[in-house]
Amino acid sequence: QVTLKESGPGILQPSQTLSLTCTFSGFSLSTYGMGVGWIRQPSGKGLEWLANIWWDDDKYYNPSLKNRLTISKDTSNNQAFLKITNVDTADTATYYCARIAPITIAATYYWYFDFWGPGTMVTVSS
Amino acid sequence: DIQMTQSPASLSASLEEIVTITCQPSQDIGNYLSWYQQKPGKSPQLLIHSATSLADGVPSRFSGSRSGTQYSLKINRLQVEDTGIYYCLQGYSAPYTFGAGTKLELK
Numbered sequence: 402q403v404t405l406k407e408s409g410p411g412i413l414q415p416s417q418t419l420s421l422t423c424t425f426s427g428f429s430l431s432t433y434g435m436g437v438g439w440i441r442q443p444s445g446k447g448l449e450w451l452a453n454i455w456w457d458d459d460k461y462y463n464p465s466l467k468n469r470l471t472i473s474k475d476t477s478n479n480q481a482f483l484k485i486t487n488v489d490t491a492d493t494a495t496y497y498c499a500r501i502a503p504i505t506i507a508a509t510y511y512w513y514f515d516f517w518g519p520g521t522m523v524t525v526s527s
Numbered sequence: 528d529i530q531m532t533q534s535p536a537s538l539s540a541s542l543e544e545i546v547t548i549t550c551q552p553s554q555d556i557g558n559y560l561s562w563y564q565q566k567p568g569k570s571p572q573l574l575i576h577s578a579t580s581l582a583d584g585v586p587s588r589f590s591g592s593r594s595g596t597q598y599s600l601k602i603n604r605l606q607v608e609d610t611g612i613y614y615c616l617q618g619y620s621a622p623y624t625f626g627a628g629t630k631l632e633l634k
Contacts, residue, residue: 513576
């Protein structure tokens with residue numbers, strides 16, 4: 402059974418660094434093709450992809466956050482992490498982590514988010 | 528960046544009706560398209576991946592298709608539990624982008 406759960410500080414002040422943890426079970430980030438992604442959603446708004454990390458430590462970031470993102474993983478402890486530096490009120494959102502599931506169809510590798518955590522709310526306020 | 532134009536933004540339909548939501552990418556995304564359903568206060572749930580493959584446990588009334596460069600999610604025989612917001616996601620090229628969402632309500 403695959404589960405993921407996000408944890409974070411809840412509230413933080415502008416200019417601080419947001420540190421998020423995704424603790425998961427039911428799969429390993431050392432398994433070929435697996436990965437974890439981070440997605441956020443401001444209240445009442447749509448979904449924004451932030452970053453992905455794959456089993457081989459390959460990483461992809463959303464450049465709209467201007468190099469403020471760092472994604473990492475701890476394979477031994479089944480955790481993935483996301484740091485966002487220099488936060489401001491625009492970073493207030495619910496943050497989700499999700500498992501990246503790979504599939505090969507007709508020799509083409511596809512991926513998608515098949516399991517999501519419940520999300521953690523983050524408020525940036527002075 | 529690849530833009531995903533999702534339509535309609537909102538939709539009101541009757542029980543048992545057929546509903547179609549579309550996503551038009553700004554460039555070819557080669558079937559790297561997945562669909563998600565989100566209910567209020569909950570995390571998104573995967574419906575369709577690789578444009579046309581039904582995710583495990585998803586009712587067969589949901590289906591995904593591609594026509595040219597446009598991708599569609601179809602719900603046959605709309606049920607009460609199908610209300611929510613639907614999003615498409617392109618996984619072809621980073622930054623990966625979601626459509627703006629379609630809010631589906633019952634008439």
